[in-house]
Amino acid sequence: MxxxxxxxxxxxxxxxxxxxxxxxxxxxxxVADGTAFQQRVWDSLKTIPVGETISYRQLASAIKQSTAVRAVASANANNPLAIIIPCHRVIGEDGSLRGYAGGMHRKAWLLNHEGFSARF
Known part of the structure; x- marks a missing residue:
């Protein structure tokens, strides 16, 4: 092609x-350039169903690195293919929106677009 x-x-x-x-x-x-750790985080992001969210802690547990919450958040922030690798589906443990390179208003919009019912 x-x-x-x-x-x-x-x-x-x-x-x-x-x-x-x-x-x-x-x-x-x-194909996204990144460390082996980042690749594991990004691969896990692709498994979050549309309309659902997980916390950074849940994401860390999903890749069998439960103590690496900050590193997971950093890998999430460095995702080079936002939307395609749905980093917007990761939220704070308390259900609040946390960081999004495209802006919090876009993260809220994407989640609402996908049918996630939230009070942002």
Missing amino acids: TRKANVLNMQSRMDRYFSGDWKAFDGLQI
């Missing part, structure tokens, strides 16, 4: 996602 075709394919997938097609990124081969 040419670069132009790849760009058009991604644009189509993004359009589908924003139109409510939660399977728009299924089957997408993702």
Whole structure:
């Protein structure tokens, strides 16, 4: 596939996602540079279902690094493919929104777009 075709394919997938097609990124081969630890965090992020959230602590436990909550948060913050690797689905243990490189208003919007009922 040419670069132009790849760009058009991604644009189509993004359009589908924003139109409510939660399977728009299924089957997408993702290559993101990062450490082995970051890759484990990002792989785990991809398993969070649409409309659901987990805490940073739950994410750390999911990768069998329960004491690495801050490192997990850092890996989450360094996710190079936001939305595709859904880092917006990670929230504070108390249910509050915590950090998002695109801005908290966008994180809230994305969660609401995906059907997560929250009082942000």
